[in-house]
Amino acid sequence: MDSIIELRHLKTLLALEETGSVSLAAKRVFLTQSALSHQIRALENYYGTPLFERKSSPLRFTPAGERLLQLARDLMPQVAAAERDLARIVEGEAGELRLAVECHTCFDWLMPAMGEFRPLWPQVELDIVSGFQADPVGLLLQHRADLAIVSEAAPQAGITYQPLFAYGMVGICAKDHPLAAKTVWEAGDFAGETLITYPVPDDMLDLLRKVLLPKGINPPRRHSELTIAIIQLVASRRGIAALPYWTVMPYIEKDYVVSRRITRNGLQSELYAAMRAEDAGKAYLENFCRIVRERSFADLPGLSVLQQ
Structure with missing residues (x-):
């Protein structure tokens, strides 16, 4: 029996499950949003039923979509395992x-x-x-x-x-710091502030390389090897910092520090x-x-x- 289902369809369904969004899933599988939508519509037209609810956020699969999603969960790990085995046969383990x-x-x-x-x-x-x-x-x-x-x-x-x-960098400061009143920090907001960073060269710090130094801003520094030490210094109003969002999120949720977007477009x-x-x-x-x-x-x- 011929089937319309291809591995690319299963990868798309897994991406939809993981991201909960058509636009984010398209980026995950390196397709345009219209190309991904075309894949889904082809499956829906073939089976005569929708695979997920269009207006739900996050995205919710229909029973038909859940069944194909289960196929993807079962099959794709087997495909990956077979590819690894073939590589071991050809290249050695x-x-x-x-x-x-x-x-x-x-x-x-x-x-x-x-x-x-x-x-x-x-x-x-x-x-x-x-x-x-x-x-x-x-x-x-x-x-x-x-x-x-x-x-x-x-x-x-x-x-x-x-x-x-790619990942987002955010500025962090103490809850009672004056910069906490701003929702977006521009380059000028760092002037005169003590910037707490890891002890690395300036060209390895995206805040300096992409935002501050092009504007001629080079604030005084304080260094720490440990992320938790940087956050503790920030919470104690010894300075401000820029860190990956995933790193600071647990401390933001515990209300130790606050985070703010760096520049209107964000610092990536x-x-x-x-x-x-x-x-x-x-x-x-x-x-x-x-x-x-x-x-x-x-x-x-x-x-x-x-x-x-």
């Missing part, structure tokens, strides 16, 4: 995956991804290059690391990049996986990047798709 990171907040999502990866590739030696790395791409070229998590896809000979995700940051071009086709590297994206979108609030 063993390898080395040493990670280098330049991001202090990466471990919020990196550790769960590593935990999911290990049982899938038990003979791949997975490790983190110890310490914060100011030049993780350099470690790739020196063969001291195999994959680097970086905030810019700067063209470099012998290096290729895979987009992971990006993360990429960098690897040596010669290694880019290795199945376990590709699979690790996919796991990072899927786990991060499932676990962290405020992410958006970073286009290829």
Whole structure:
């Protein structure tokens, strides 16, 4: 019996379930919203029934949609497992995956991804290059690391990049700080304030690189290695900070600090996986990047798709 159902349809249904939105699901599967809607309409026309309620928010599946969604939940993990098995047959199961990171907040999502990866590739030696790395791409070229998590896809000979995700940065201050009265912080609001940051070069801080330094604003700094210490200093009115939304959300919910949008359009940051071009086709590297994206979108609030 012929079937209209294709793997792309099942991926679309899973994206709809995860995001609860047609527009967000389209970004997740790298389609335009109209192309995704066309996929859904083709299924609905074929079966003669809607798959989800158009005006619900978040999106709610009909019984027919739930049945196809269950098929997607059952089948797609089997497809992924078969693809991993084929890669092991062709490339072998063993390898080395040493990670280098330049991001202090990466471990919020990196550790769960590593935990999911290990049982899938038990003979791949997975490790983190110890310490914060100011030049993780350099470690790739020196063969001291195999994959680097970086905030810019700067063209470099012998290096290729895979987009992971984009995320929102928010400004945080104490509840009784004068800036708490503003809903949006512009560059000028940081002038004269003490900016609490991680101890990294300015060009690794998106707030400085994208917002403040282009406006000639270079506020005094105070540094801390630990996110919780930064938040504690902010809550004590020792300064203000800019951190990923997913990092500060638990402290906002507990009313320790308040968060505000940075610039009218918001401050977006990006993360990429960098690897040596010669290694880019290795199945376990590709699979690790996919796991990072899927786990991060499932676990962290405020992410958006970073286009290829």
